[in-house]
Amino acid sequence: MTGPGPAGRRVRRVGLTGGIGAGKSAASAALARRGAVVVDADLLAREVVAPGTPGLAAVAGAFGPGVLRPDGALDRPALAAVVFADPRRRAELDALVHPRVRALAAEREAAAPDGAVVVHDVPLLVETGQEGSYDLVVVVDAPVELQVRRLVEGRGMDEEQARARVAAQAGRERRLAAADVVLDGSGDLAALEEQVERLWARLVSAEG
Numbered sequence: 001m002t003g004p005g006p007a008g009r010r011v012r013r014v015g016l017t018g019g020i021g022a023g024k025s026a027a028s029a030a031l032a033r034r035g036a037v038v039v040d041a042d043l044l045a046r047e048v049v050a051p052g053t054p055g056l057a058a059v060a061g062a063f064g065p066g067v068l069r070p071d072g073a074l075d076r077p078a079l080a081a082v083v084f085a086d087p088r089r090r091a092e093l094d095a096l097v098h099p100r101v102r103a104l105a106a107e108r109e110a111a112a113p114d115g116a117v118v119v120h121d122v123p124l125l126v127e128t129g130q131e132g133s134y135d136l137v138v139v140v141d142a143p144v145e146l147q148v149r150r151l152v153e154g155r156g157m158d159e160e161q162a163r164a165r166v167a168a169q170a171g172r173e174r175r176l177a178a179a180d181v182v183l184d185g186s187g188d189l190a191a192l193e194e195q196v197e198r199l200w201a202r203l204v205s206a207e208g
Helices: 024-033 041-047 054-063 076-083 087-110 144-155 159-167 172-178 189-205
Strands: 010-018 037-040 117-121 136-141 181-184
Touching (some): 010 024, 024 117, 024 136, 024 189, 041 087, 054 087, 076 087, 087 117, 117 189, 144 159, 181 189
Parallel strands (some): 010 136, 037 117
16 A cells, blocks of 8 residues: 655555544654654644745735734734634635645655655545545544534633534544544543554555
8 A cells, every 4th residue: 555656666645634623633643653754734734834935925915914923923813713704715725725735745755765654644634635645544533522622621712612613624424434444532542542553553564
């Protein structure tokens, strides 16, 4: 289950996704500890709109100076207040950011060593139609009410904010339909680690 890279290189390409608060980040970190090359779309999304980048200029041009802090950096809460309240504005933001993120992700994958397991940690993998782009799609799943509770208790959101964030992503059924492997994120970290260990054994034993 390997995909061709530049100049005939071969890497195992894994798409990792899951609803907000489901445990995807914990699974991603566990895979990294086992030797996976993790390409984190959230981190890349920050990088492409860092101060001085064309991405930030494009976002500011589309959404106005109100989404910039006094120091010129992106004011993420201000931008989030706009895009989560209006699906059309969110689509506009996605159109500006996602192509830049994908280009940077391709660069990071190209830098991985031959034979590496490259895990693309992509929160909106299903929403952006990327499920066919990987050798294996892994979905970390948890019940919606648990997602909401984790966002309220762990990230300081109020319940309305938490439900809006969950609702802005694909539903569980849609994500699960795209999955080759499902990790149950409803338990504790130890339970998730056990599942990741089994997944890693499968990844490193797969034939190239």
